Amino acid sequence: MTDSQRSLRRPLLGAAIAAAGLGLCGLSPLSMAAGKRRVALREEEIEPGRYRDNAQTQAFIDDMATRHGFAREQLADWFGQTVYSATVARLILPPATPGRKSWRAYRSRFIEPIRINAGVRFWQQNRATLRRAEAEFGAPASVIVGIIGVETIYGRDMGTFRVMDSLSTLAFDYPATPNRDARSAMFRNQLSDYLLWCRDTGTDVFSVLGSYAGAVGIPQFMPTSLREYAIDYDGDGHVDLRNSPTDAIGSVGRFLQLHGWEAGRPVVWRIAGDDGSRGVAAAAADGEPWPTRTLNQLLKAGLRVDEPIDLASEGETGVLIADLPTPDQPTEYRVGLRNFYVLTRYNRSFFYALAVYELGEAVKAAMS
Known part of the structure; x- marks a missing residue:
């Protein structure tokens, strides 16, 4: 790794660690769009007094009172x-019964006429x-529009669960799974x-x-x-992320800026379709969401980029390889740049970022 690569990665590690702490095994620290399931029925509310004398709740109340000065009576x-x-x-x-990951199926959910x-x-x-x-923030309007469209179809699908109920359920009664303790802790932090x-x-x-996971408003921000x-x-x-598109747009732009968006720079480059390029891409696709290589390293290994770029000036650019599998089809690949990495801070999924x-x-394109 070159010195320029080390300097690129260091400031991003804080965001990566924060996202790992908040991410729900690939779901967003901000949102649940990539894993969201549509719910046709209304939320049923049961056991309304469950948390009145709950031991976990009492411990949480003590912590909030001690660390943040909340009145215990108010919390109770x-x-x-x-x-x-x-x-x-x-x-x-x-x-x-988890299905096999399919980029083409995933893409078709979001790149379609209704959403466009x-x-x-x-x-x-x-x-x-x-x-x-x-x-002000450097992120293109198209990217802000893309995030809000994937998240909630521009405010059409923001959720109808009371956030207090959702977060308390997941903080104190997370269902039995192998990573229950970690998820419960994450949701207690969100609460x-x-x-x-x-x-x-x-x-x-x-x-x-x-x-249902406590994400709020047009851009689906977690607390x-x-x-x-x-x-x-x-x-x-x-701040009103549910009713103000202006607040939503500014908040998404600020999120992208503070996570290192590079104004005027690309998000991805396409890879040539020859066997050699595909082989290099397959070998370099390690699942890491941040740039760990330089473009020159991939070019020297035999990868060709199917874009009109200045290879000499872009040689030391930090890049990653995003793999996009579809069952029974050749896996697609993209060269992701730092701005692609920034999109994975909204949701760690490569599918999400490219969608x-x-x-x-x-x-x-439809605007023009």
Whole structure:
């Protein structure tokens, strides 16, 4: 690894570690879009008093009072009203019979006419805000549009679960899985950040609705990201990611900027279709989401890039290989640059990152 590669990787490790701590085995520290299942039925609410005298809840209350100065009586009152949701506990589980990963099937869910047409309308309605965010944060309007489209179809599918109920269910009653302890701890951290965010913003803890995993609003921010990245971009004095597309656009742009988005730089390069290039790509596809090689290393190994780029000036560019398998089809590959890595901070999945980019490009093409 060259000195330039080391300097590229070091500042990104903090984000990678944070994402690993928050990520749900590939699901987003911000959102659940890549693994989200549509729910046709309404959430059933059972055992409304479950957390009133719960030992885990009492320990959590003690910790929040000691570390963050919450009044124990207030927390006890909130948890007395909090509802355990069997629906949330069921939906968080992985499928009983996991299917084989398919890039083509995944892509078809997001790069399709309904989402593209909705993206065109969203872009037209928010053109000035997207232009402002692009200038201020450096991330293209197309990428912001792509993220919001993949997450919620531009606010159409934001979730109807009370976040307080969802996070409490997952913090204290996560279903039995091999990694239950780690996931419970992660959701307790999210619950803590949610209560802190509500206190900081004067938000009623029972007023916020979101996904079954506690993701909120048009961009589906988890509470930790609400606290760190959400901004009042429309200047009305409060952050509202559910009802304000302007706040959502600004918050996504800020997230991308703070995770190292490089303005004016590519996201991916296509790889030539010859056997030699495909063989190099297959050998270099190690699943790592951050750039660990230089383009020159791959070129010297025999990979060819199917893009009109200046190979001499881009030789020391840090890159990764994203593998995109489809059952019974040749695996597709892309050369991912740092901006591709940044998209995996929103959701660690390579499928997700490329779907966001391609949806944004499809909407941009439809606009012209």
